[in-house]
Amino acid sequence: MTFSPSRRAFTLGASAMALAACSQDAGANEVVNVYSARHYDSDRRLYEAFEESTGISVRALTGSAEQLLERLRAEGEATEADLVVAADAGNLWRLKDAGLLQNTVTPTLETSVPAGLHDPDGAYWGFTRRARVIIYRRDAVQPEELASYDNLADARFRNQIVMRSSTNVYQLSTLASRIERLGVENARAWAAGVRANFARDPQGSDTDQIRAVAAGEAQATVCNHYYYLRLQQSDDPADRETAEKVGLIFPDQNGAGTHVNISGAGVTAHAKRRDNAVRLLEYLVSDEAQTLLAPLNDEFPIRPEIAPAPALAALGAFRAEDIPLSALGENQAEAARIFEEVGWR
């Protein structure tokens, strides 16, 4: 008697699982399976557009890049995933390093993606760019005081910098690029200097850092450019107010250029539907997808000829740093060690 509701629930659950299992195997039509660390509605729209133009349906599984990597590793050659998408070159490098990607080079990919924005072997290909910019409070800082990432370590900004945790991969890649350009010692000194300027222990998201700057908890921070644009265009009036109080700087325009990262994708080493995966990859860098993507997520298109979204274009042109993408991955472990040493968690 006690168990009757449970038994019913069990039957319900079991039939639902059977149903779900069926739907997985249904549609003998063409499919391509994607593991993606980008959870944007914009990507959903891209997949739908791809489905419409090719008849290949996209089945997606989103998650953090690090977790998807472990799942791929455990699945080995049995994996159902054909394409992996990550929002950072460091994670793409890790996927390649773990032998989970296969090299894919096609004429379309080579002509569509500029040389610096894909893996030289073709293991992964960028399809959007994001800049790591400095955000400062307008009533406290003159933009020229923060023309370079170097300035974040200046004594002028003691107790005036907030930063995100270095567990986040964007932060790791930023330091990894510095290690590549200026060496380990310089990178360590810079990280220690910025650490000494912290107004608080690292906490919260990129957006939270911008809010802290706007609210006066600090004078400056570093974040991906599109978080600023999102606040500017938010449905929440408080967000728009926040964006008005702060300014955006593309650092190092007179030096090495602003740190830029990519979102990219690669075909899995054991893809069962390799041709479909390549078609989706080529679609992601096509004019159609790039034009569709630009206004949806405020990222920079992978090719300069394609116009960015109006709000993004309003930020003006900038010069990006010129380092091989693989350096972000190769120096990642070193960057993590440095963050640990200087006490920037």
Place this chain on the structure above:
Amino acid sequence: MNPVAVAAACATLICASPALAVFAFALSGEAPSFGGALLRDGAIGTFSLIAAGGGGAIMLGAAAAWLVSLCRFPGRAVFEWLLVVPLAAPSYVLAYAYASLTWAGGAIDFPVAGFWGAAFIYAVGLYPYVYLAARAAFASQSVCALEAARTLGAKPWALFRRVALPLARPGIVAGGALALMEIAADYGAAQHFGLTTLSTAVFRAWYAHGEPVAALQIASVLLLAALVFLVIERRARGRAAYAGGSTRWRPLPRYDLPPLAQAAAVIFCVALVTFGAFLPLAWLARLALLYGGLGDVAQPLINSLLLAGTGAVVTLVLAAAIAASARRGKMIGKAALFAAAMGYAAPGAVIALGALSLFGLAREVGWIGGLGGALALCALIWAYAARFASAGAGPIDAGLARLSNSLDASARTLGAGPLKRLMRVDMPIAGPSLAAGALILFVEILKELPATLILRPFDFDTLSVIAYSYASDERLLQAAAPSLLIFLAGLAPILVLSHGITRARAGARAGAAATA
């Protein structure tokens, strides 16, 4: 062969294997150089948070349970079920809601941040674990003991401290253990507040250093700590027997509080549900309205409910087998109880990683293929069982602890076998605890994120997955609606079962079983 023992052995194997895999894989690699400092700071962080947040949750929960069970004040009957409400809100949702509500330039200019912010969120978010278990314990207490104390002139405080509290201790300890292990396993809130705990250290080793084996090593320390904690708790409880004094079941006598104390009781209860649920959820509702539109939540809602329902039933059955076997003093049952507790103290992603590693081994041997469709769902249910069996077994075990030994002995004398004693004696008496276990499991799985994220099949999103997707993309407005839905979906079963626990007090069936 004793069927209870066999069932317990199977349940143990299912529930403990991912945690044991964590140990095995942790030993497969060398300790990295950065591990020592991380481990030390993480241990200090976890311990401090447990002391502050867990201590708070236990005190709030026990006090609230005592107030509504044994005192009379305006609104008591409403608060009795309302106080459970924060259980439906995941810690990570509370953390995000408070962070966007209370920053320096926000709607409330008093930042809930850092260590004390996290401790606050754990205390107001997790006290219902203690409240539920303690209330179930108070609700099944013998009237005689309480009445005897009252006849002897005990005031409410003395009655609470010297009679009701000691009698309810197994329940409070079981509920408190759940709250503490929730804190130990929490990643979302601790990471958001920038704290170094064992859990955040696990992810730091994994994500920042790219060393999953080092992550499993830190996780092993967390699991071992949970094990030690549980052993100490068991020893402290010792062989104390909670033999019921009487077989008569009547409504509990309640104290009329003086007016000032009544007002204080009302304010206390209002504050608990406000901070634990209504304030952050009202804020989320505002954000959801600002964004307008629910988004595509119908299918995720259905997926969430089906997973939570199936997962809760499977886990409850396993948990009941483990608890019943442990109660009978079987070694395997006791070991299973410990093993299950490790799963509960581990972050969900770690258990999922353990399950993935075993899956990888099974694939290499050639037993199974890719992790798609039904297999992925089974793996997910398995991870839920490994992670949450303790949440179900704890309350059931506490309920069984109140079962008098003489009753079990009588049933034996009458020739009842283990299975019959389980079905006819243990389970009816543990009824309220069983309901509490089912409730907690359903809601736990509804809120569960990391294992679901890692092990689910393609195109299978749950509410917690889409809430996470938006939140991790820093789109709080869009994350608000699915977060609210997690809460609302968990609310109905919580209230129904919460009502059931109160009603079970009437004891018609339990009383009949006890006198049979």
